[in-house]
Amino acid sequence: MWSTQPLGEVNDIDNDDDENETEPTNAFTQYDRCSIIGKKFNSSDDAYTFYNEYGLFKGFGIRRHYYNKHTATNEIYRQVFVCNKQGYKNAKRMKNDGKPRCIKRTGCKATLQVTLSTLGTWVVDKFLDDHNHPLDDPSRAPQQWSHKVFHRTKECRDLVTLLSKTGVRPSEITKIVNVYKGDQDDKLTRVQCSSIINGERKTNLGKECHGIIMHFQPKAATDKDCYFAMDLNADGTFRSVFWADGRSRSSFNQFGDVVVFDVTYKTNKFSLPFAPFVGVNHHNQTILFGGALLENETESTFTWLFEHFLKSCFGTSSTITYSSIVIVLEDG
Structure with a gap:
């Protein structure tokens, strides 16, 4: 039975995953709360992919919220995924420059939690599907951060890495990649480009x-x-x-x-x-x-x-x- 008390170390993630997602299908019409509770996955990443596809079908984005670890073995045994409008923006981190800021978080409680079973599978033991905000139209849902997946594809990473090795700056790489891709709804941003380059350099550190x-x-x-x-x-x-x-x-x-x-x-x-x-x-x-x-x-x-x-x-x-x-x- 699910408990709200963590059994081990809790680590806040609160960001987007770097795994590739697939296109949703209308197979999600058959899911309700009862059919999702108890659903099994081979890995927590598979559970993330499922919930992200579910969110794309319903009209909301998701993110990883936190995970629990066993203090003795340091093994992750629980992952929690939430709607991207979960919680509220930290007022201390918001710039106080007099400019109006768009409030994107509404304290939404929608959650999917998976726990590692003794059989090695990840089982959904908590699922809340009540949102306190309007859901996006299916045509606008792909604009949510978790559904923008081009920068996570091998094609994009390889192209960015290749251009970076030739000495092209991130701002120019971003322009070149977006022209090459030609998709206006899922563009590579400067931050994503820099993240790919920095990740590649960390991978090659010491070599x-x-x-x-x-x-x-x-x-x-x-x-x-x-x-x-x-x-x-x-x-x-x-x-x-x-x-x-x-x-x-x-x-x-x-x-x-x-x-x-x-x-x-x-x-x-x-x-x-x-x-x-x-x-x-x-x-x-x-x-x-x-x-x-x-x-x-x-x-x-x-x-x-x-x-x-x-x-x-x-x-x-x-x-x-x-x-x-x-x-x-x-x-x-």
């Missing part, structure tokens, strides 16, 4: 070092004078990297009388300062002595960089020292 090593490893195999070094955080994530191939190191030995060091460039994706060491050869052509991607422009980062730059000079340039480089930087 940058592997990518860098895989890039330089074959170069080191074919170029015995190739030099590269990486600076890592305590957790093994990337901070800075310096590299100089054999040709660059040889060029420095011949034309290293004057070295220009500049950190005014930044990469598009992570905004890491790009620091090239360049000079001029006997044809007045610009040549590269080495390059680096830096975490920041602090003294400790520059110290690490110059130490490795000097190591890459074959130890033949006795006139260039770390202290002289520091003096040049301090003087402007």
Whole structure:
């Protein structure tokens, strides 16, 4: 029997899910409160999908409200889904700028609760279907947040990720994707686009070092004078990297009388300062002595960089020292 007292830890979610929903059918006409109570699902996500399709058919949107966990095992055993007009807006979070705000929440009590059974299935043990607000017309229901599913599809995520990797900004990605899709009722928003990009970066966090090593490893195999070094955080994530191939190191030995060091460039994706060491050869052509991607422009980062730059000079340039480089930087 359902109890209003939580048996474990309660976690407030109060946001939209990221699972894909399917189109509703008029099969929901057969459902009433008695037929939904006791309905079983293989997962809580299946229960969410069912309730969202039910809401689309009826004319309201939904969201995840909270879940309960067993304190001993930390296992989720209960999920509660509510109408998106449940509760009231927190007055402290509303901007006090004198502009009228649209009140979207009405304290609606419509709820679907599922609990994990001993058989491993999720069972509906609470269902309230009384709304204190008018339901949307079926033609307008797809505009509810939980029914806008394009940004959750693999097609959209892959396209956003691809454009982001090429250096396109989120605002431009949003425009490109919406033109490509052509659906005026379910557009990708700037917030959704940024969420997809941030999620992809979190997924790839810590993998940058592997990518860098895989890039330089074959170069080191074919170029015995190739030099590269990486600076890592305590957790093994990337901070800075310096590299100089054999040709660059040889060029420095011949034309290293004057070295220009500049950190005014930044990469598009992570905004890491790009620091090239360049000079001029006997044809007045610009040549590269080495390059680096830096975490920041602090003294400790520059110290690490110059130490490795000097190591890459074959130890033949006795006139260039770390202290002289520091003096040049301090003087402007």
